Amino acid sequence: MTINVAIIGSGPSGFYTADSLLKSDRDVQIDIIERLPTPFGLIRGGVAPDHQTTKKVAKAYEKTALKDAVAYFGNVEVGKDVTMDELRDIYDAIVLAVGAPTDRKLGIPGADKVGVFGSADFVGWYNGHPDFTDLNPDLNVGAVAVVGVGNVAIDVSRVLVKTPAEMAATDIADHAAQAVQASPVTDIYLFGRRGPIEAKFTNVELREMGKLENCMPIVHPDQLPDEVTGDWSDRDQRLKERNLATMREFLDVDPTGKGKNVHFEFFANPVEVLGSDRVEGLRVERTKVDGGRAVGTGEFFNIECGLVVAAIGYYSIPIEDVPFDSDNGIVVHQDGRVGDGVYAVGWIKRGPTGVIGTNKPDGDTAAKQIFDDVSSGEKAGRDALAAMLGERGVRVVNYADWQKIEAAEFAAASGDAPRRKFVTVPEMLAALE
Ligand SMILES: Cc1cc2nc3c(=O)[nH]c(=O)nc-3n(C[C@H](O)[C@H](O)[C@H](O)COP(=O)(O)OP(=O)(O)OC[C@H]3O[C@@H](n4cnc5c(N)ncnc54)[C@H](O)[C@@H]3O)c2cc1C
Missing domain, CATH: 3.40.50.720 (NAD(P)-binding Rossmann-like Domain)
Incomplete structure (x- = not known):
């Protein structure tokens, strides 16, 4: 039967x-x-x-x-x-x-403010998933914080900074294309608690950030180690070496004519979303990596931003x-x-x-x-x-x-x-x- x-x-x-x-x-x-x-x-x-x-x-x-x-x-x-x-x-x-289909929660004070989104919702919105058509994120902001240093964080950043010409051959939902094109955003901050070596980007996605028409990838040279150390498999070691080399190449990208920046902020742990009922900024603690784990150093800094997208995993x-x-x-x-x-x-x-x-x-x-x-x-x-x-x-x-x-x-x-x-x-x- x-x-x-x-x-x-x-x-x-x-x-x-x-x-x-x-x-x-x-x-x-x-x-x-x-x-x-x-x-x-x-x-x-x-x-x-x-x-x-x-x-x-x-x-x-x-x-x-x-x-x-x-x-x-x-x-x-x-x-x-x-x-x-x-x-x-x-x-x-x-x-x-x-x-x-849902997001891991950001779980820091202020994460319930207007203007904080999980990447499942935000990605669903720009991809035209019917559950998120009405999400209506306000992109009338100068800066966006993306929490997470994996491929989803890169996707979100890239979609926000690509030019209309770069997005012409895509199937981005109309509502998202209009909002992104009308957005005055100039700066995206990507936050990773640990360092560039621990970041989970695949190399193809990372490299793409150095080839954007109107966007500079910004890394802090002092955050890039000389070599990849740690107990990685051969495959991971090779991937991490490639990523490190790519980030070094970012230091040589010519900023001429590029109106937007994606800042890679490593060793940085967002601890609070700032603002009244809407997002106005993010408070971040500087970290160091100890035994593979991010440990707070007690040093804090704030960045101004009007939108936070948490790309810290699905659930x-x-x-x-x-x-x-x-x-x-x-x-x-x-x-x-x-x-x-x-x-x-x-x-x-x-x-x-x-x-x-x-x-x-x-x-x-x-x-x-x-x-x-x-x-x-x-x-x-x-x-x-x-x-x-x-x-x-x-x-x-x-x-x-x-x-x-x-x-x-x-x-x-x-x-x-x-x-x-x-x-x-x-x-x-x-x-x-
Ligand atoms: C933002 C993002 C970008 C990605 N980009 C890439 C990439 O570029 N390259 C790559 O290799 N991988 C990528 N991935 C990973 C890849 O998409 C996943 O590995 C893969 O989709 C997981 O497959 P799945 O079948 O488990 O889940 P899904 O693809 O999520 O499929 C689950 C399906 O189940 C349906 N469903 C849920 N509940 C019910 C229910 N109760 N009744 C009926 N149907 C239901 C959902 O509607 C959905 O269609 C990406 C992932 C994300 C989140």
Whole structure:
């Protein structure tokens, strides 16, 4: 009998799992359930709009989605439109691929002031994720503080300082493009508690900061060590050496004609957001690194800024009836087995780390576990889900519907932009009328 598998979430981890399941010779039917009408998770809503080449991985996922054994149930939220218990009744296996959609909290005094955002919200806003269309951050500010020294912090900074010409061939949401272009911002401060060696940038992203049309990357020469020391793997050692070399090259970038600056502020720990009810600045403690940890030195300084974006990591949200490890922000599992025919992959399994490809082995593991655990399918699967959602009046967006939405986005694009994104669910559904 056909093994019926529900995959909850259509990001990389969900698609890699579907792909792995399809590679076996077992008789399997896969339903990918996604709360948004649009598929691909953070490929659409996280990866920076000016990194279109990275987003092309969705073309491979599309091939999987179009396989006969696969159906896409978009605009269906587990926990709202259908419960986990109901899915357990109708699927032989359920794979949680729901990612980590919220932010780790900044957790310093003043972090609740108007003008403080988490990167999940801010990135979602410029990428046209419907949850964040109304975020409306006030970019009428001269300076922005970005807390964190990883790739997301760089993405946020870059999107804020690129010129309209540099952003022309992107799919940044219209509302964000307008706000960024109208913004008088000249200075972005990136804060890292530890030093340049500990920063988590990948080299390609870091290098890009030295090639921007209207923006200077500013590093403090006295913060750059002569060499990379520490107990790193060979791979990390090489990456860190490359990053250090790149930061040295920043010292030679010609500032002529560059109206904006991104300041890399290492050994600097934000301790308080300053201002009345709105952000007016950030109080920062100078740190030193001791045994790999940042330790406060008792020396403080303030910077003026009107916006703070905390890019200090993502966090999953608990799923009803599934044990959650709140310390690590992941589901409780044993190498991906959550128990009772339920499996976890991607960021809900491992936490919010790694690149797109890091999710692939999770899919391979889950597929193997499912085939080890389930010898023959016993449950009703797709037809039962479709009937249940039909009775509830849920407007399911299937893959052909998504292709129509996408075609409308392509058709609405102007200039070099690859698409003009719909940014609300009603707009997306209206494109199907
Ligand atoms: C800002 C940002 C930029 C990044 N840029 C890059 C990059 O340039 N290159 C790179 O290699 N990696 C990048 N990454 C990392 C990469 O995006 C992740 O590794 C990957 O997306 C994680 O996949 P996932 O499937 O676990 O989660 P996600 O991609 O988040 O997918 C989860 C999906 O589950 C859906 N979902 C959640 N809850 C429910 C529910 N209850 N019911 C139904 N559906 C649900 C969500 O809507 C979402 O579509 C970036 C990450 C971020 C945050």
